[in-house]
Amino acid sequence: MKKIKIGIVGGAGYTGGELLRILVFHPQAEIVFVHSKSNAGNLISKVHADLLGMTNLKFSEKLEHHIDVLFLCVGHGDALKFLESEEYKNYNKERDNKSGPLKLIDLSQDYRIAKEGNDFVYGLPELQREKIKKADHIANPGCFATCIQLGLLPLAANNLLNDEIHISGITGSTGAGQSLTQTSHFSWRNNNMSIYKAFTHQHLKEINQSLKSLQKGFGKKINFIPFRGDFTRGIFATLYIKSNISLEEAYNIYEKYYEGHPFTHVTKDNPDLKQVVNTNNCIVYLEKHEDTLLIVSMTDNLLKGASGQATQNMNLMFGLEETTGLRLKAPAF
Numbered sequence: 001m002k003k004i005k006i007g008i009v010g011g012a013g014y015t016g017g018e019l020l021r022i023l024v025f026h027p028q029a030e031i032v033f034v035h036s037k038s039n040a041g042n043l044i045s046k047v048h049a050d051l052l053g054m055t056n057l058k059f060s061e062k063l064e065h066h067i068d069v070l071f072l073c074v075g076h077g078d079a080l081k082f083l084e085s086e087e088y089k090n091y092n093k094e095r096d097n098k099s100g101p102l103k104l105i106d107l108s109q110d111y112r113i114a115k116e117g118n119d120f121v122y123g124l125p126e127l128q129r130e131k132i133k134k135a136d137h138i139a140n141p142g143c144f145a146t147c148i149q150l151g152l153l154p155l156a157a158n159n160l161l162n163d164e165i166h167i168s169g170i171t172g173s174t175g176a177g178q179s180l181t182q183t184s185h186f187s188w189r190n191n192n193m194s195i196y197k198a199f200t201h202q203h204l205k206e207i208n209q210s211l212k213s214l215q216k217g218f219g220k221k222i223n224f225i226p227f228r229g230d231f232t233r234g235i236f237a238t239l240y241i242k243s244n245i246s247l248e249e250a251y252n253i254y255e256k257y258y259e260g261h262p263f264t265h266v267t268k269d270n271p272d273l274k275q276v277v278n279t280n281n282c283i284v285y286l287e288k289h290e291d292t293l294l295i296v297s298m299t300d301n302l303l304k305g306a307s308g309q310a311t312q313n314m315n316l317m318f319g320l321e322e323t324t325g326l327r328l329k330a331p332a333f
Contacts, residue, residue: 026325143305151297280308
């Protein structure tokens with residue numbers, strides 16, 4: 001099989017860097033260009049120092065025509081602006097005359113919510129793998145949204161979300177992006193915790209959209225409190241809901257739902273966040289306390305929550321084994 005020719009827009013940030021780390025070693029990937037006007041001409045390893053010796057690619061100011069898929073690793077709102085710009089429209093028009101339609105994978109939130117005129121497929125493989133395989137345009141899910149949905153999808157698929165859902169989720173500092181802010185400085189973040197966007201986090205929209213697609217008429221309140229953690233990467237979410245099913249029934253439901261999905265693992269051993277850091281895995285753990293079902297879901301926000309899942313979607317779109325280039329290993333310590 002010929003290699004997939006890839007372009008990346010916005011390769012200087014955390015998600016762009018993580019995507020490069022994956023694709024440099026992906027056996028079926030060929031990175032044609034990494035677009036960044038502010039870094040044009042600079043070696044990628046000047047920005048992503050851990051790639052020193054791994055690639056001699058330089059950031060490019062131009063969009064090269066000979067690619068099969070374009071990843072958009074830009075900020076929220078910027079993907080929409082880019083795809084509506086004259087630069088992209090002229091580029092895509094010329095490219096269509098040569099190579100046919102261009103596949104897109106957008107890592108921003110701009111196209112995640114379904115609406116008229118939006119032809120992007122929501123790219124959560126555990127929800128709609130078959131649609132992803134046929135799609136030309138993918139909206140990659142948010143990091144918190146991925147972790148939380150993977151904790152809830154089996155219940156929604158069995159019409160078992162029949163009460164309010166309560167969620168606490170703590171995320172590493174990379175979830176805030178690479179640009180410095182008051183709450184991302186080491187001196188503030190270290191040995192510290194705080195909440196933000198309580199009950200109003202933007203990922204609630206896509207979570208509700210997915211749950212309603214599985215459980216028709218779902219309308220229960222989702223009470224979500226996000227926390228900033230004093231670690232670099234990873235999401236640890238605890239969810240609980242009133243439920244009449246036993247713990248054994250719950251495990252049967254979850255194991256059946258995720259059977260055949262290679263990156264979501266249901267465990268009966270209380271897990272640690274380090275088990276998923278630097279992997280594309282999600283680990284789900286369950287407990288039952290009287291009439292309350294507790295669900296623990298954990299992911300790496302930069303991998304399964306962003307660039308790893310984007311690569312997983314690319315694999316599906318191009319008919320590759322879903323795990324190609326993604327058998328990453330968590331650190332032992």
